[in-house]
Amino acid sequence: MCRCGSPVEAETHAALLARGVATGAQLSKDVPRLRTQVNPAPDKSYSRPTNxxxxxxxxxxxxxxxxxxxxxxSWTSSQYSWVPVESWLPGGVAALSVEQARAELVGKWLHAFGPAPVSDIKWWTGWTLGEVRATLAGLDVIEVDLDGAVGVLLAEDTEPVAAPEPWAALLPALDPTPMGWQSRGWYLGPHGPVLFDRNGNIGPTIWCDGRIVGGWVQRKDGEIVYRLVEDVGSEYVAMIEREVAKIAEWFGDVRVIPRFRTPLERELTT
Structure with a gap:
């Protein structure tokens, strides 16, 4: 585990240790250099100097x-408090080598998202193909057929899984399920252009039996509205309606303001 860092990181860490818990605003009072401003993209019209x-x-x-x-x-706030890691883990985070950390990460990813092509792991991690292959070589994985393409799967994860009962679910924007793969055709179909924004962020989605069939949004008055992009039949529509009612009740008076809007969201909020 790297314990190095810039002088301002060291000052910030020391200030947080002294306070025990603090917000970014509080720490910036203790460490004036945190208020240093940079302009990340000065040649872009949207860029603004930021601390x-x-x-x-x-x-x-x-x-x-x-x-x-x-x-x-509230839970929708984007302002957080921060605490030293020792407050949660008295001994801190155990040190791992780069190779151990990569193996742990890819193993957990395959447990959640496998089987998948090696290219999906490369995309998700941002590593080079050589780094991905070296990591896989240290794991107990097997190659499997993915409708004509080669995928990898944890060897311990080969037992057949019983088919679940028919189901429907509403997932929020940026949920890790739809964001876990680069190769999305098998659950997304041709619906990416309306459900993703131009930066590759997915909006709220409706799922039926492991595939995306629509999207939903919360309007300013709290109403949950949706549009299906596939004909799913009356049985699934009834299940979706029940999920819509449940999520509307769960939100209650809370209003969620997205940081981005997909084409389908813009359509449903106008």
Whole structure:
């Protein structure tokens, strides 16, 4: 585990240790250099100078030195408190070599998303193909056929799985299920252009029996509306309607304001 970092990271970590728990705003008062501003894309019209506070805190989190705590206010808030990692793990995060960390990560990914092509692992991790193949060589995996393409699967995950009862579910934007694969045709079909934005972010989706069949949105008055992109039949429509009612009740008076809108979301909110 890397414990190195910039002087401002060291100052921020020390300030958080002194406070025990703090927000980014509180830490920026203790460490004035956190208010340093940078313009990440000065040649772009949308770029604006921004403080480095969040970047430093995220870097410290990635190094295993601090942990993001609960949001301030309601669960929809994007403002969080931060605590030293020792508050959660007295001994800190166990040190791992790069090879051990990669093996652990890919093993967990395959457990959740396998089988999948090697190219999907490369896409999801951002590693080189050589790094992915070297990691897979240290895992107990087998090759399987994915409708004519080669995929990899954990050797321990080869037992047949009983087919579930028919089901429907509403998943939120950026849910890890639809974001887990690069090769999405088998569950997404041709519906990507209306359900993803131009940056590859997926909006709220409707699933039936392991495939995406539509999208949904919460309007300003709290109403949950949806549109199906496939004909699923009356039985599934009834299940979807029940899920819509449940999620509307779950939201209650809470209103979620998305940071991005997909084409289908824009359509449903106009």
């Amino acid at each position: 480095i506070t969040t970047w430093v805190l995220v870097a410290l989190g990635c190094e295993g030195r601090i942990v993001r705590g609960r949001p301030n206010g």
